[in-house]
Amino acid sequence: MSHHLEKSRNSCALHGALQLFEAIDAVVPVIHSTSGCGVQHYLGVTRLSGGNDTFGSPPVSSSNITQKHVVFGGGSRLREQLKNTVKVVQGDLYAIVTGCSTEMVGDDIPAMAREGRDQDWPVIFANTPGFSGDVHQGYHLAVKALIEQLPDIVKTQEVIPAGLVNIWGIIPNQDPFWRGNLQELGRLLEGVGLIPNLLLGRDQSIASWKQVPGAVLNLVISPWGKLPAQLLEERYTIPSITLDGLPVGTSASILLRRLTEQLELDPIRTEKFITREESLLNYQLARLADTYYRAGFQREFALVGESAQVIGIGEFLVKSFGMLPGTLVITDNPPESIREEVAGRLATILPGYDTVVIFSEDQSEITDVVRAGDPGLILGSSLEQEVAVELGVPFLALSFPLFDRIVLERAYAGYRGAATLLEDMGSAILSCSNYINEAS
Amino acid sequence: MSIKQGKHIAIYGKGGIGKSTTTSNISAALADAGYRVIQIGCDPKSDSTTILRGGNDLPTVLDTLREQSKVRLEDISAVGFGGVLCIEAGGPVPGVGCAGRGINAAVELLQELHVFDEFKPDFVLYDVLGDVVCGGFAVPIRDGLADRAFVVSSSDFMSIFAANNLFKAVNKYAPSGGARLGGIIANSILAAYAPALIDDFAGKTGTHVIGYVPRSLVVAQSELYGKTVIEAAPQSEQAQVYRNLAKYIDENDDSVIPKPLNSPELKKWAREWGDRIFEVETGVVHEMASI
Ligand SMILES: Nc1ncnc2c1ncn2[C@@H]1O[C@H](COP(=O)(O)OP(=O)(O)OP(=O)(O)O)[C@@H](O)[C@H]1O
Ligand code: SF4
Ligand SMILES: [Mg+2]
Numbered sequence: 224m225s226h227h228l229e230k231s232r233n234s235c236a237l238h239g240a241l242q243l244f245e246a247i248d249a250v251v252p253v254i255h256s257t258s259g260c261g262v263q264h265y266l267g268v269t270r271l272s273g274g275n276d277t278f279g280s281p282p283v284s285s286s287n288i289t290q291k292h293v294v295f296g297g298g299s300r301l302r303e304q305l306k307n308t309v310k311v312v313q314g315d316l317y318a319i320v321t322g323c324s325t326e327m328v329g330d331d332i333p334a335m336a337r338e339g340r341d342q343d344w345p346v347i348f349a350n351t352p353g354f355s356g357d358v359h360q361g362y363h364l365a366v367k368a369l370i371e372q373l374p375d376i377v378k379t380q381e382v383i384p385a386g387l388v389n390i391w392g393i394i395p396n397q398d399p400f401w402r403g404n405l406q407e408l409g410r411l412l413e414g415v416g417l418i419p420n421l422l423l424g425r426d427q428s429i430a431s432w433k434q435v436p437g438a439v440l441n442l443v444i445s446p447w448g449k450l451p452a453q454l455l456e457e458r459y460t461i462p463s464i465t466l467d468g469l470p471v472g473t474s475a476s477i478l479l480r481r482l483t484e485q486l487e488l489d490p491i492r493t494e495k496f497i498t499r500e501e502s503l504l505n506y507q508l509a510r511l512a513d514t515y516y517r518a519g520f521q522r523e524f525a526l527v528g529e530s531a532q533v534i535g536i537g538e539f540l541v542k543s544f545g546m547l548p549g550t551l552v553i554t555d556n557p558p559e560s561i562r563e564e565v566a567g568r569l570a571t572i573l574p575g576y577d578t579v580v581i582f583s584e585d586q587s588e589i590t591d592v593v594r595a596g597d598p599g600l601i602l603g604s605s606l607e608q609e610v611a612v613e614l615g616v617p618f619l620a621l622s623f624p625l626f627d628r629i630v631l632e633r634a635y636a637g638y639r640g641a642a643t644l645l646e647d648m649g650s651a652i653l654s655c656s657n658y659i660n661e662a663s
Numbered sequence: 664m665s666i667k668q669g670k671h672i673a674i675y676g677k678g679g680i681g682k683s684t685t686t687s688n689i690s691a692a693l694a695d696a697g698y699r700v701i702q703i704g705c706d707p708k709s710d711s712t713t714i715l716r717g718g719n720d721l722p723t724v725l726d727t728l729r730e731q732s733k734v735r736l737e738d739i740s741a742v743g744f745g746g747v748l749c750i751e752a753g754g755p756v757p758g759v760g761c762a763g764r765g766i767n768a769a770v771e772l773l774q775e776l777h778v779f780d781e782f783k784p785d786f787v788l789y790d791v792l793g794d795v796v797c798g799g800f801a802v803p804i805r806d807g808l809a810d811r812a813f814v815v816s817s818s819d820f821m822s823i824f825a826a827n828n829l830f831k832a833v834n835k836y837a838p839s840g841g842a843r844l845g846g847i848i849a850n851s852i853l854a855a856y857a858p859a860l861i862d863d864f865a866g867k868t869g870t871h872v873i874g875y876v877p878r879s880l881v882v883a884q885s886e887l888y889g890k891t892v893i894e895a896a897p898q899s900e901q902a903q904v905y906r907n908l909a910k911y912i913d914e915n916d917d918s919v920i921p922k923p924l925n926s927p928e929l930k931k932w933a934r935e936w937g938d939r940i941f942e943v944e945t946g947v948v949h950e951m952a953s954i
Contacts (some may be wrong), residue, residue, distance in 0.1 A: 298759065
């Protein structure tokens, strides 16, 4: 089943793990691999996600192995690198991640981590060679490492606030809006009296991860959050609520009601919060109505992104905004077991409408499918701009890789995210049609 | 790469089957006949050339490479019996690192050092570790490094199995410029049926046996003296056997692309031989009992 893959937007497992660790304050990743692995992570991932990477590349440590370490084993190089890293970079946690070459050779990484721990250094490890899977698998492996190994390192008993909810399935940078989306999800949870455990982003540190076992619930936002939730259910019997996609607009209300029922929260408070949020969103929609009809917003769109985005954003645009789902492309290779369900759900997103749903990470296939659908609007990664220009239709970049927009705190999740999405998408439509009017 | 100096020959075979003994004796016989010979042990155990060097110490290429950045030919070679230049590729500590990549690194270094241009060998013999376990151990038969590969095999099934694996590797690489198969060297021949069994396997796979080396005490004795049979017992019958092998390799450039058996075929073939050997041992007389 091998075929040529053009411009894949899914980097390797090592990079997925790095993205997770880099998103936690004072966690220092130590790459045990060839030097290119870390560079490639910067060039191929962090730099391509909304322009908010660390100045001059992220501060990661790398053992930069050479042929000598492949032949004789790289264990001692890693030992040395770990020692030096602990000396010069202060961190709450050092996370060893491995690349293809060192895993081929079979360096004994657990032993190296154990040696570090014997010296009282807080060290965990994740075996993350690129050949073990893509960026999503890397997220899995890193989260698993934290869940399984952190309890051995931090023995202190944490005071855990009541109503703590862990959020899983948002992969930093792979979702360019991860910061904003997490913030908005946090705001929703707070709105109904819960305490969000965002785990990633600003001010999220090992302290947040130490609280994971004490949460009352795992909130799963994408297929990639299922594994952590499952691990936590097995270990600590924490139940979960699983969504396949981002809650955008009124799907947030559905989520909040589910939370309220499952966790027996105060329904009056929840309804009050929902009413306030929905009425604001409706007010905003009403103000948009004139432009909506004048500029012909209602049109067929193509949407290319990870499953959580395509489901969340797609459903909102169709159900709350009357857009027509022409082509939906899911790029994150979700597990076979859920594909049928996801495809079924999306194919009937607008009952009776002929929606094309495909799973692909191959640029040329994606372009062909989008082009064949002849959409009136394209929402996708920066890679889809080319076909949008070719078709002369408005375009909004919202999925990875995102290299022609700056995303600092922007979100497309929740109620606020829905409004932001409409602003961005509407602006894209208007600027494109003005351009066309003037040109003609 | 410059024009290849001399004939390059790789010797493969199951672990412990007698590769190093046979290769060293062939090297010794070739040297005795006046040729310039290099023997390169491509095995982490680095004991390929021991009996050519009277058991003296020889730092391996990889150990030297690990310790010093600049390596000279003198550091990694020793002159053994008859002027044979002995080199051991060496390898990592067992259980650590990648020995396959090590073979690669060692061979690269030898090329960088222009060993072949400078020594101008008539023969280069590569004594390669048992099974072709991974790509690294196929290096000598890939990329046109060796022209011909020979496999040492006894009549034991596991040894035939290893030979068949080598045939698979040769079959894979030969069409793109890798080594072709020179033939089988039957070693440790003791049982009466052994030559027939090996001949039959050779026939089935489209190759032939270039010599039958009997199991002999002289070999063990010479080894205890740290010597080849050629050096320790030049007048013995066993020495003549090795000389004949050397002569064959010298005078014959025949090579084939073997046709390895697939697993069911190999199993079936082995079972049939099992039955025949059992019948011979238990005295059942058959029409074709010429074995
Ligand atoms: N024809 C023979 N008669 C008697 N003994 C032999 C004969 N051939 C090999 N041996 C003995 O068998 C043992 C193994 O031989 P040798 O080291 O050459 O095998 P090898 O294939 O190189 O093994 P390895 O795979 O471990 O490198 C040695 O002790 C050697 O003396
Ligand atoms: S695929 Fe392997 S070699 Fe490439 S960057 Fe990832 S870990 Fe490194
Ligand atoms: Mg040997």
